[in-house]
Amino acid sequence: MYCMANSSEKISTPLNETQLMLLRLFSRPMDDAEMNGLKKILLDYYDTLLQKELSEVIAAKGISRTDFETLLSQDKRTR
Numbered sequence: 001m002y003c004m005a006n007s008s009e010k011i012s013t014p015l016n017e018t019q020l021m022l023l024r025l026f027s028r029p030m031d032d033a034e035m036n037g038l039k040k041i042l043l044d045y046y047d048t049l050l051q052k053e054l055s056e057v058i059a060a061k062g063i064s065r066t067d068f069e070t071l072l073s074q075d076k077r078t079r
Contacts, residue, residue, distance in 0.1 A: 015023070026038070 030038075
């Protein structure tokens with residue numbers, strides 16, 4: 001597969017096993033409802049992974065709710 005960086009440059013990007021499997025699974029026509037259902041499943045899956053990773057980072061760094069509230073209440077505008 002090629003990804004066009006610009007009109008004169010081609011970059012080769014081989015597909016990994018997951019991408020190939022998904023192409024085989026979804027190589028049939030789908031209506032909008034099916035497509036939206038799949039998008040929701042994938043977004044929910046990646047949201048779960050992201051929330052888990054975020055929780056682990058917050059715990060590892062010892063960030064508290066007070067730290068978040070302090071950051072949110074600060075004036076972030078540049079003067």
